[in-house]
Amino acid sequence: MKYTIAVIPGDGIGPEVTNQAKKALDAIAEVYDHIFLYEEAQMGACAIEATGNPLPDETIKTCKNADAILFGAIGDPKYDKDPSAKVRPEQGLLKLRQTLGLFCNVRPVKAYDSLIKNSPLKREIIKGTDIAIFRELTGGIYFGKKEVSEDGKSAFDGCSYDVEEISRISHLAFKTAQTRRKKVTLVDKANVLETSRLWRKTVTEIAKQYKDVKLEFLFVDNAAMQLILNPKQFDVILTENLFGDIISDEASVIGGSIGLLASSSLGKRNALFEPIHGSFPQAKGKDIANPLASILSAAMMLEHLGLHEEADAIERAVEKSLLLGITTEDIKGKNKYPASTSKVGDFIADYI
């Protein structure tokens, strides 16, 4: 089969890790007799530098027409230091999510046995952790009305949600829970926010259609504690955009394996796959960044395209590299002969 893949390497370590994912896909293509047509596109700081626009029209077009989108990372400290900058890399990603309607961000958080020792948490706390975080991605305060007063002395961000936005991702969360441990935890701040109360009401209604799934509620402040105190209590976490941003990043470090976590962002027609880690500018170009999350994003993408066996093949190769210790220094430690980014990619491709 032939697939068109939009590839957005992005900023920082994005290009180097995405290259390794492409190596893995090329190996899959060879073994399973597929054709992956990569269409490279720009987004983020690199796009601003090249075109002045963090999300050129060309990129939107490429993404719309592709069977799936593989994305690296976005962001450059240059822009963070200047809060008054009108054009920022992140706008590219936000606009892409909005334009393609990628409303459902799924972030699986798993404690890999071989990586538990890298976790800041104690083994007995995290061993066995397996969470799927469903974060709403095209609503809430991210996309609300923004204002600065004329004198620049006050600022405003609006946060809205409607039943439709809440429902579509909730159904996906409940359906996923049915294939897992049958529990959904809604994270909100219903004791303070009107939007959270709408989430609670809507999700409570929807839960009635999934009688085999248990629904629990947790205030976001409490959730931030529970994730550390007892992450194993969670199966599927469902939450709005901003809480999902915070909670999923927090969750990503507990397993000691942020360099291995991939995520998908799903819309009605399009789907984007990316590592959870950011652009990590300090490591850019040094061939030391861990490519496994990007490679596993490619596996998630194959899964999404219905290529289950192919996805498994990548996952097995990743497990092998962990087992043999052919890994970058974030996992292996600086003094233990870590492999370079490209060496890890080569190994994965060869093994496949």
Next chain:
Amino acid sequence: MKYTIAVIPGDGIGPEVTNQAKKALDAIAEVYDHIFLYEEAQMGACAIEATGNPLPDETIKTCKNADAILFGAIGDPKYDKDPSAKVRPEQGLLKLRQTLGLFCNVRPVKAYDSLIKNSPLKREIIKGTDIAIFRELTGGIYFGKKEVSEDGKSAFDGCSYDVEEISRISHLAFKTAQTRRKKVTLVDKANVLETSRLWRKTVTEIAKQYKDVKLEFLFVDNAAMQLILNPKQFDVILTENLFGDIISDEASVIGGSIGLLASSSLGKRNALFEPIHGSFPQAKGKDIANPLASILSAAMMLEHLGLHEEADAIERAVEKSLLLGITTEDIKGKNKYPASTSKVGDFIADYI
């Protein structure tokens, strides 16, 4: 000296832990020859039950006239389950913060050596952690415009900040940093939110008046990770209301000592002191809740009233109880003959 203390026991375990704090204060009064006049007031679920109002006018008056306010905890699961409830316990606390202008919430997070073993995090990660979190408490999305559409199908929360609100707490944060390790970390989401960009701009300006203090910025999602990966990097954390709610609760569990963490909420004329832990309804009335955070809130209050020696005396008594293991089961474990709430209170009072 004579001091009038407004005492708000509140809900859940609030009354039992506050009682122990009063025992400690009574002991201080005796030894140091002070008079503490307690004026009890109601707030929260208990106030709703008694008067229909989570914050009766009487309570506001009592608090306004007191030299300081000692508060227990708020909240009852009964109200959480019903998102459409018009009257909720938490409204009492929010309205009190607003009415008294308690804009600056300070939450010290310390890893007590004797409690590190209770932490979900590894010893080497947390040993030495000592953070002061400055959370803005009367602005942001907590107090913005709230709306539900007529058909109930969409909801809205507005978030605003102005330079004045940001400045007053920022000055306090920088001044505190000057007496500590001279670093302020502003936690925001300036890559997405207009209000965060105003925070960044304003705080950057203010920092120029505190040249001996280093200012750093961290996106809230990254902060949620860094708090777990390397909490020792932080000295003073400064942040807006909602981020402060999440981040400070997260931080409170890393030391294994949430039962020991106290906080102050400061306004121009009034100051309120409370444990960080919540109303813990499951433990209500069982005489098992840890009273140390409430007792340490009383110490914070004495400090605020300028009674430094007296505050030290309470802190020494708390340390002694930890050393001797005269502690409740959350610290000691169920099977190791934990002391009851009131026994811990008695010990502290006797020791003083």
